[in-house]
Amino acid sequence: MLSRSLRDRISGFIREGFSRTGAGASGPATNGPETNGHATNGHHPPAGDDRSIIPCGIEEILPGGVIQGPHGPAFVHERLYTDLGERPDLVFERYGALSALDDIKHDEGSAQAGHDAGHVAAALAGAPYDPALEPRVVYDPEWSPSTSASAAPAIDLPTIVARMEWPERGLFRRFGYRRMLFLDLETCGLSACPVFLAGVCLLGEKDLVLRQIFARDYAEERALIHEVARLMSEADFLVTFNGKSFDLPFLRDRAAHHLMTFPAAIPHLDLLWLARRRWRHTLPDCKLKTLEWRVLRRRRAGDVGGHEIPGLYHDYVQRGEAHRLVPVFHHNMLDVVAMVELIPALFDPDAVVY
């Protein structure tokens, strides 16, 4: 059933005798983001909040650059893993006004500092700041970061590989670990809809590189898929969490949708399958959230919920509310980081689950 507002519009159209001269009546318009948005996805600020929103692109908040491929441009944002330090949650607060925010000290007990940082970012985005939107990582209070390798994990892959006993070590043995590719997608739904953000992690010369490829609108999805395909063709094997069932078939579907070729399957390590094999009897389930808490001993607070993500993206495309999309980048990067950090525990026969 059509929405009431749409039915009213159609009814008006009928009453005008099917003749109207409104905008767009002669075909799709070619304009950019608009500010006269209507409620569609339910994620816009509550009615009554009449502070005007100045639309802006995500590139005005997150540092990065535009890649140009045969299918057009897409935006890329990149971080080094060691930059994340002990508090990956703080990284995104630095974006927008990097220098200013970098100077702000984050004491354990001072929530205010984080809020100030958020306010600066929001101010730069020209939008009201909502502290509830700010994600944080909350560590298990009974557990001290300094006593665990995975708190500020120096990912020592050679050692990890040496300790592996499971068949998957074959992947590392065969290819080494230098050319592995971690991948996690953010999409507009479970199937048959666009992918807009691909978070990847590659091993660079000295550090792990966390890269996020972003389609600034639906038309840039092809460039995103092309870039992921290119990265995959340069990698020896893929590491995902549930990627065998979701991320990879999803990409293939979208490539077929756009009549694009997609690389043949490369070796693929799905951490969900490994985690299930290892902890099925120990943990209530093997969702990434559960593993973060029970294995990495931390959880996210204020993280954007998976079901909200598609709406936030549609709203961004329609209205350019970039600051509301930043938590999605954060969420995606934390997912990739969690994958990276789960590797030691997964392959450590002595790993303890709490």
Place this chain on the structure above:
Amino acid sequence: MSAQRQGLFEPPQRAGIATLAEFEALLASLRSRRGERGRSTELVHLEHLPERPAVYGDLATPLPAPIRDVLAAQGIERLYRHQARAVDLARAGSHVVIATGTASGKSLAYHIPILETLLREPGSVALYLFPTKALAQDQLRGLTRLAEGAPRLRRAVTAGTYDGDTPGHTRRRFREQGNAILTNPDMLHQGILPYHSRWSRIFSNLRYVVVDEVHTYRGIFGSHVANVLRRLRRIARHYGSDPRFLLSSATIRNPGDLAERLVGEPVAVVDDDGAPRGPKLFAFWNPRAEGPDAASRGSASVEAERILVSLMRRDVQSIVFTRSRVSAELIYRYARERLERDKDGLAEKLSPYRGGYLPEERRAIERRLFDGDLKGVISTNALELGIDVGSLDAAILVGFPNTIASTWQQAGRAGRSREPALAVVVAYDDPIDQYLMRHPEYFFSQSPESAVLDPENPYVLASQLACAAYELPLTAEDEARFGARAPHIASLLEEDGALKSLDGSRYWSSTDYPAGKVNLRTISDDTFTIVDAGRNNAVLATVDAISAPELVYPEAVYLHEGDTYFVRELDQAQKVAYVERREVDYYTQPVLDTRLRLLDQRETKRWNESEVGLGTADVSWATVAFKKIRFRSLDAIGYHPLDLPRQNLETVALWFRPEEGVRAQVRIAGLNPHEAMSGLRNLLITLLPLYAMCDRPDLGGILNSSNLGDPAIFLYDRYPGGLGYAERGYALIEDLMRAALVMVDECPCELGCPSCVGLPVLRPAQQQDYDLHGGWPIPNKEATEALLRRLLGR
């Protein structure tokens, strides 16, 4: 060449009756017989339909050997004229619609070019659309039977059904390997097109799309399906294919026009039926008036059962068509009782058939009918569509179906290539049936109805453009293919926030899944399960959600294959009815209450001493009580109130409220204002579809005074949220009223007939026994005419 029919679709069968004269004698014998309670029945009219010989045609180029072989194996040496023409046109790359009679070999005409293509061009694919899952299953058997006749063909064809019943693993394998896919428009709309990237192999290689039984795609359903086909063609173009459409239709007035509206391109019409027909006797049978004052007529069910039993005893394979499921069950029960007394095994050769039976049960009945093992079947219109059960010798229609086209379609189930056949209509004691019994010439002079659909209905278009944009962004060129209004509608969708323009295309920009919110049909396809609580809750049958509270309400007697089941509980939340076998001597009938409540008055205007308005209406209905009816005697033996939740439909309604002075004048003329209004309501339901481009059953009409204080006619769209029909009527009230007056004026009848004031179309009541109902009286034509004259000042 009766060999064609016998070989492919019809096992050899000997009718126990060899001439029409013998059929006549049999009917006459029933007529003269003094039955129970001294009653006799009446044969009102006999129409002889002459025999028609086969006309063959030759193909422009011969068929490949494997196809010739399989046809020969089925006993087919030559094609009928219409088949040959259809094959030639398809081979030449035209879209084709085949509109010939029941059982004229329409399926073969579209199977041949497809099999030829699959054979000659490996990798190519054909998609078949059927209006029901049952039909797809049945046609799959026919196609498989055909393809298995030759090894090369068998290897070339991977056929299967793809619908809601297909298990997940089969779906995937079939997407990867199938090349003849049998599905339905609803599945195409919700399960295939939105996921087109998974079907890219299919769409890249799509050569033919078969659309079977297109006459069912009319009104709201047809308007949606026409757009689904536009979406299909757009996706096919995206993947680089441009399939040809092969359509088939029962006899309607406008098959070519309908096909072109559906496909959106010119379609060649093949309607010169070359299939042979034996002679047919068409009889009208009216149960005779009985009772002390001869005020009412006998039961049509009982009469139909007598005729059926007599035919079966003469070895005449017969089908009875009923309007409702309960009638099919009752006639079966009565006939079985009578046949069981004979102890000759004939009772075992009779079966009921209707929607709601489990698919495997239905398949078994179809099979037994096809094999000739069943001598009689009593069916709802579930068997009216082209399920291939072979041709039978006699068809008995209990009450006239809703349309002329349906009547011919059902009657057409009887009749083989050469043998004589019988069709009998047994009238109910309702005004329409009785009118036709008094005026048989009216029926035989009417041409079948036109099928109307409107792909550019703005509401339908808005829903469908949303679905299309979800599948692929809409370009200006795409929009043009959805008709002249499409760009406007798309811009409304964009203003509403569902679409977003980027680089000259409109993209879907919402978290909604539009196909999930758009139902192609007027009623939901939700189903209830009926389980036997006495047998570990084994599933007995299903029933659609709308009908469930009218069929399996608490304490109802649910009839299944003639047996009585007592309904213990109806669990609305779980959608389950718990029943148990209980032998009782009665059945039950629901008492329905339908109400229309006006929620808002969006607009009103004055028009010639009356008020016309448009608003949102809540139409609700419920089973408020039930009656216990004793079998055969039809005596009412109990009335029990029920308290069930109401079902409802929120839609748009128009109302028409004449002032008291207008009604007073009708009264002063000695006529009944209520009859005048009823007649006008019926006229408007007949006329508005012509202006609003919908099917009559797409509209509802109610006369009440509870909303406005005065009696008013309400017409509403039978679709959630409305589709603009009432709106159109509101805008065109003057034209409608003038047309109504012309219609009454020009109708040659004296007191009113189904062509003018007499034909209300109400929701098909699947659960009603029409023997008890009596129908709506035909209102006095003069009263309606007086009302209209006053209003229009004539």
